[in-house]
Amino acid sequence: MSFTKILIIIISMVLVNNYPLAQFLGICPFLGVSKDIESSKGMGIAVTFVMVLATAVTWPIQQLLNKFGIGYLQTLVFILVIAALVQLVEMFMKKSMPALYSSLGIFLPLITTNCAVLGVCISNIDDGLNYIESLVQAFGAGIGFLFAMLIMAGVRSKIEDQSRIPESFRGVPIVLVTAAILSLSFMGFNGMFS
């Protein structure tokens, strides 16, 4: 596992295969929480943290499921593990890191139903990555999500004054148009790695 390989995985997850902008994963929080930079940062960091943690736990579990020949239980087991994990992290944070909890805590329950977290766990298995590669891919996916959230929040702060937007496009549609243009620009990274 060379350093270049790690770097390639991270860059490709952040730029080329960015989860919200190139793969349609984690769109709900991407559109919903990207109103201001502070909460985008909180959500992005919380998602990255849970992604790495969830991959660290679900990858060995999948090997265990495969060993017993019950790999088809993947979906069921993974989502329960993630839900339990998020609950544990929340309880742990509340008890021992109240400062961090007050900034990230409210995002944690929402992460259980964030498809990006379950998505990264399943695609790590589907791609046949080893343990280290899976962790790196999860980390890269989280950073990519954080990156997209921050850009989106920055752009949205510029369109806060909606008086110049056609009436029908105010609110949700203009955010979607913004996301479209953003993902268009991210398409420029396509083919960076073959």
Added chain:
Amino acid sequence: MENQKSKLSILTNGLIKENPVLVLVIGTCPTLATSTSVETAVGMGLAATAVLICSNIVISAVHHFIPDNVRIPCYITVIAAFVTIVQMLLQAFVPSLYSALGLFLPLIVVNCIILGRAEMFAGKNGVVDSALDGIGMGLGFTLTLMVMGTIREILGTGTWLAGSWFGLAPASWKGIPILSNFIPGMSIMTLVPGGFFAFAIVMAAVHYLTRDKSKIKNDFGCAGCAMEDSCTDKSACAEKGAA
């Protein structure tokens, strides 16, 4: 329960008045990802509808026995079980759809629509009403996907309803040519930005058509959030706009 709604209004509620995607703005990920053509859109819609109906029925039947504070994990377990069943059935009988939906098939389990309906409707109503609600919401979801799929497929490839249709269509079926005789397809519409654009246009059209009723949500907010009932800090949630 509280007020006896007519069975018909429960059924039609999800189609237009509370359309999960267009009005409640939930379930956006699968809507954008699988609406590249009408065929995959219908496949995704029907798969999610099947899970939604089954999970609504089971949850409404057993919700009296589930302690309130562990209900979300219980709901997720029920939903995940049905998703696994649908996954296995598709893999066995419709492998082309199974590979077309790919990652988004297991991700039905985190589709906010299904958990949201379990929490908001099936956990409070009877079996028949919940089944009707599942059918209505599922069809509303499928219909929205089909509209999106139609726009993206016609603009993106020039044809309509192309594809093998789960192996049912004859091999010579190439879809109905709509634009392909005049202009080449704009493949951007079948890619990621096209999904966002098409969704933006559809949402704007809905806003325009309902501009007098002002029933449409102008923003992402608490309504439709699966965690609404258990939410401890609604003001923070609304403030952060967590959808």
